[in-house]
Amino acid sequence: MKKRRKIHEGKAKILYEGPTTGTIIQHFKDDATAFNGERHEVIDGKGVLNNRITEYIFLAMEEIGVATHFIKRLNMREQLIKKVDIIPLEVVVRNVIAGSLAKRLGMQEGIKLSRSIVEYYYKDDALNDPMVTDEHITAFEWATATELEDMVATALRVNDFLTGLFRGIGIQLVDFKLEFGRHFENGNLRILLADEFSPDNCRLWDIKTGEKLDKDRFRQNLGGLVDAYQEVARRLGILNENGDIIDSDDAKNDKPTLVK
Ligand code: TMP
Numbered sequence: 222m223k224k225r226r227k228i229h230e231g232k233a234k235i236l237y238e239g240p241t242t243g244t245i246i247q248h249f250k251d252d253a254t255a256f257n258g259e260r261h262e263v264i265d266g267k268g269v270l271n272n273r274i275t276e277y278i279f280l281a282m283e284e285i286g287v288a289t290h291f292i293k294r295l296n297m298r299e300q301l302i303k304k305v306d307i308i309p310l311e312v313v314v315r316n317v318i319a320g321s322l323a324k325r326l327g328m329q330e331g332i333k334l335s336r337s338i339v340e341y342y343y344k345d346d347a348l349n350d351p352m353v354t355d356e357h358i359t360a361f362e363w364a365t366a367t368e369l370e371d372m373v374a375t376a377l378r379v380n381d382f383l384t385g386l387f388r389g390i391g392i393q394l395v396d397f398k399l400e401f402g403r404h405f406e407n408g409n410l411r412i413l414l415a416d417e418f419s420p421d422n423c424r425l426w427d428i429k430t431g432e433k434l435d436k437d438r439f440r441q442n443l444g445g446l447v448d449a450y451q452e453v454a455r456r457l458g459i460l461n462e463n464g465d466i467i468d469s470d471d472a473k474n475d476k477p478t479l480v481k
């Protein structure tokens with residue numbers, strides 16, 4: 222096989238040049254980091270689960286008309302995506318007080334917000350991803366006012382849809398982070414939902430027990446990260462009772478086969 226050209230290696234994923242112009246292969250690693258890479262561990266099986274969970278969520282997004290960079294899953298750890306220019310922002314939506322919001326404002330984790338909050342962080346590891354406002358975003362031209370409006374509307378739509386989807390499987394969607402990219406096709410510019418949606422970049426709490434089913438298990442040294450991600454995948458119908466991935470390596474299938 223021809224050696225693939227690596228385009229970028231991040232903390233949890235690697236991007237390789239895709240087979241055709243305008244495509245990229247997104248590879249999910251087992252690496253987990255926290256506190257801007259200060260803590261790092263390799264957690265067997267995390268990449269495989271995040272590849273599948275992201276595929277499931279992005280296909281669901283496409284079904285409700287949210288355009289994403291996702292094309293198809295290639296194998297256990299990789300998916301084919303459309304090439305985009307990533308907008309250097311993390312768009313965070315919060316429904317419940319947790320994480321940095323609780324810390325920054327000295328508030329108790331777990332209190333439901335009276336309305337959802339959208340926050341923006343400027344993607345820059347050297348600066349530790351500082352929080353910014355719409356004023357900074359437009360003044361520094363990280364995104365135009367129209368692009369920002371588009372991203373916020375999409376983020377809120379994703380929030381409504383996924384809150385319901387997770388509630389249906391007994392999980393509270395506490396907060397999550399999205400990234401967007403600009404995609405050029407046939408001379409048109411479009412903003413696409415990019416990156417990933419997995420328990421690495423959202424908070425998911427079991428509604429009955431309050432148990433954390435996300436990366437806070439790693440950040441807070443709770444252990445059992447893969448078990449938690451597996452539980453999310455199982456409830457989404459991606460894993461069967463034995464913990465095996467359904468339709469594990471069938472690259473011909475564009476959609477995962479779900480167990481009922
Ligand atoms: P925070 O409470 O630490 O600000 O995180 C808010 C949400 O964003 C949470 O679901 C985790 C996610 N997140 C990332 O995906 N990447 C990051 O680098 C950080 C800090 C948070």
Ligand code: ASP
Nearest residue numbers: 232254255256257258259
């Ligand atoms: N992703 C960030 C890091 O690698 C922070 C986090 O997820 O908590 O450090």
